[in-house]
Amino acid sequence: MAAKTSRQPRSRDGRMSLGAHLVELRKRLFIAALGLLVGMIAGFVISDFVLSALTQPIAELAAQQGREASLNFTDVSSAFDLRIQIAFTVGVVISSPVWLYQIFAFVMPGLKKNEKRFALGFVLAAVPLFLAGCVAGWMVLPHMVTLLTGFAPEGTTALLTARAYYDFVLKLVLAIGVAFVLPVFLVILNFAGVLSAVTILKSWRIAILAITLFTAIATPAADVMSMFLLAIPMLVLYFGAAGIAFLHDRRKRRSAERLDLELAV
Template sequence: MSLGEHLVEFRKRIFRAVLGILIGGVVGWLLSDQILVALSAPVSAITNSQGRTASLNFTDISEAFDLRLQIAITVGVVISSPIWLYQIWAFLVPGLTRREKQYAVGFVLTAVPLFLAGCAAGWYVLPHMVALLTAFAPSDTTAIISAQTYYSFVLKLVIAIGIAFVLPVLLVLLNFAGILSSKSILKSWRIAILVIILFTAIATPAADVFSMFLLAIPMIVLFYSAAFIAWLHDRRKAKKQEKFDSELVVP
């Protein structure tokens, strides 16, 4: 296609992706009440666990509307992800080779479930973090938490842990592309474990050792799984190279 045709194709894909996000946003707006109840559950539990008043506060006249709009957009992006991911894929596929297409499909099929699993893990440790962080306040005080700040905290936590679960898949993709060898991955295991521990220590409060290890263990397992898959790929690649070299030898 010419440059003009590419631009028309790009505009068409963008329009469909945005339309999907808008439709998903309407669904998110309708579900915002239930989502707010689920989000506020860890804060409400503070009253029972710590014996003091705790609540989400809307400190600005438009904060309640802004928060519902943020929730709607977030849910819209998540719900419509098959639509806009397909639009990106459909725009890029004509320019990819067969092998690159296979790598891309494999990456999407493994990265999406791992990302969702990471988000689920982040959601699981959320109540522990809320309870622990608010417990540092004196017992005779009231926990009044800004609703918008709290939502941003939850969103960043869940997405950060979700992305962390996808990183091992990126290592495998780099290995299959010939950029990173399995030896290089295994050689850096000490650094990888240290980074994982530091990340989980930051993502979860330092005093909450249980939640930290709850996140660190599956991430370490994923790292070694990625290294093992890369090792199998390098071994198969080496065998193919040996066979090819032997066929070049003239008897």
């Protein structure tokens, strides 16, 4: 019997059917889930180290404000639940090269053949940007913990619930990590012909407003310095994506003009 091919059936113009798209999506999701599972196992192994790092801002809070501060587990299973949450978060970060590639590989069939050579470059750009965003969120975390708990009256004790505290850290770190990757998807949509550079540039006011609101939510309103330190690289990435899209559109337009001249001759 002939060996089965893994390639999905396509029409004469090279397009995949809806069923083929669904099969491809299932395959990409399975690979991404497998990578996440492996990352979660590694995350569970190093959960002690991560938990120690998480409690460090609380120790600094106690030293700076001169009062008691501790991380509390309010029920029997909360310690185990927290370790599972840590394993999941670490798994997302560790497996980011896998699931980011799977996302791009699913979108990639929409690109032309001469544009697919940029696929590896986009994935290599998305992974460090995601990790850089996670690092930025982690660096802002201690300042936010100190600032937000500083509103409590003097003489009180900061008893932080482990689950609520970790949810706060998780939302901050992953949200900023994803935000740093969004410019890469703008470039992908431009290469796929969905967005033009002009459209991206025309939306600069909306982008600045969205980034400002995001950083205002991710960092306390009173901590203006952290807000700007977070907003500046996001704005640079946005306009950098617009610049790459502009160069691509110009090259694409010149190629079309050259082809029209050749056909005219």
